[in-house]
Amino acid sequence: MSQVSVINVSSYDEGSIYNAICGHLEMAGKARLPHPGARVLLKPNLLSGRKPETAVTTHWSIISALIRRLQELGISDIVVADSPGGLYTPEHFRSVCSAAGLRRPGIEEYLNNDFTFGSKQTQKGFSVRSFNLITPVLQADYIINLPKLKTHAMTTVSAGVKNLFGAIPGLQKPGMHRRFPELAGFVRMLCELAATISPGLTILDAVDSMEGNGPGGGTVKHTGLTLASSDVFALDTAACRFMGLDPGAVPHLIAASGMGLLPDEVKYVGDPFAACPEPFTLPDATKSTSFIDSVPKPFRGAASRVMDWLLRSYPSIDASKCVGCGRCAESCPQHIIKLRGGKASMPRRDCISCFCCQEMCPVHAISAKRCLKNF
Ligand code: SF4
Ligand code: SF4
Known part of the structure; x- marks a missing residue:
């Protein structure tokens, strides 16, 4: 105990x-x-x-x-x-x-x-x-x-x-x-x-x-x-x-x-311990971060990879908020974030949905998106 x-x-x-x-x-x-x-x-x-x-x-x-x-x-x-x-x-x-x-x-x-x-x-x-x-x-x-x-x-x-x-x-x-x-x-x-x-x-x-x-x-x-x-x-x-x-x-x-x-x-x-009266609102990204994690290994074939692509959350940059500081690019483990014209952008390919970029953005320009919403 x-x-x-x-x-x-x-x-x-x-x-x-x-x-x-x-x-x-x-x-x-x-x-x-x-x-x-x-x-x-x-x-x-x-x-x-x-x-x-x-x-x-x-x-x-x-x-x-x-x-x-x-x-x-x-x-x-x-x-x-x-x-x-x-x-x-x-x-x-x-x-x-x-x-x-x-x-x-x-x-x-x-x-x-x-x-x-x-x-x-x-x-x-x-x-x-x-x-x-x-x-x-x-x-x-x-x-x-x-x-x-x-x-x-x-x-x-x-x-x-x-x-x-x-x-x-x-x-x-x-x-x-x-x-x-x-x-x-x-x-x-x-x-x-x-x-x-x-x-x-x-x-x-x-x-x-x-x-x-x-x-x-x-x-x-x-x-x-x-x-x-x-x-x-x-x-x-x-x-x-x-x-x-x-x-x-x-x-x-x-x-x-x-x-x-x-x-x-x-x-x-x-003091007495009790749950918070209003449960915490969770990040958009964690509502289904990785569908493939929940699929048994033998069945993780092409079909489940397609579903993972549709359901996995990935970062999306609001260019109107981005100030081009480069902190997201510095923290990206995949080195896929590029600064062009003073704005950050990243391809979804090779993104591992770690959200280090979102953690580091000082102006909240990065949010979590999914192809299939409300799933
Ligand atoms: S989520 Fe991770 S891998 Fe994807 S762009 Fe952001 S820092 Fe890079
Ligand atoms: S950390 Fe935020 S403000 Fe800085 S370059 Fe990346 S998206 Fe733009």
Whole structure:
């Protein structure tokens, strides 16, 4: 059985957030917390340089409160690190941190300064033998995973497990999409990554969440919740239930179940746990991302490929909104996006529907389309 602590918080008021963080650490229990002297990594979701009120990134008040509490517990070797979408450079990281409100006293002095990476072996039986990870992940004695609750065009949900994809440096993330072009393989890789990184604690920021075309272009949904668990898979199970989703139908939890990573039972402590009164609106893309994934392998012939072509969601660019920044092209694992006349365009052929381009577009010029709608 795994424990998930629940604390309702109505806003990002610093005092309320601090109390919530203290409550979660207390409910986790001293034995599950880092010891004084440990090097602790805080891993927020810093997808892209967006303001806190857009609900794209983990809110700075959670990071600030956690640093304060860890210091009170005698832990001072703290680093805040992530590899946002795009290049893994000090300049890009600092610019994303600026937009997300992290360049303020109490956080700025803890921001990562090491932009190297190394490799970590996985356990026997995994499909990935080793992951390239940013150095702060490799050097940490204890990792606190700080995801934001969002919908996700490819994986349906972005919470604890998906947040750890940001431990893969820079443009090696699109490389992983290229290596695992189908959803089933990609989400299995995510589970292997989460099991390999094995955060000591995951604290979910769902005070303001994102629904619709997440993780970068959705709508803010005020949900007033924080969750925490030392079991990232238990936390994601709770997060899906909160969103109004059946965890047994969410791709990465299906994979986790098959790998024996899901807890038998989730025990809730703290405030009463209930699903959000209004279920989250899902991204257009996930209503049928890949028909072929649901067809048994022996029958995946020409007919099912035609159906997949008709039903699979693919990105579509609104040229009137495109500002020609090129971020979509930089993040495309298939290198199929071209800029012509200051506007982006991509052929559908060779697109693997990963929606990295949509995640990175700063002006929401990319949406998900399908040949057959309403199916
Ligand atoms: S065009 Fe977009 S969805 Fe298609 S492969 Fe490139 S990044 Fe992924
Ligand atoms: S579609 Fe978006 S990310 Fe791509 S070039 Fe246009 S504005 Fe930039």
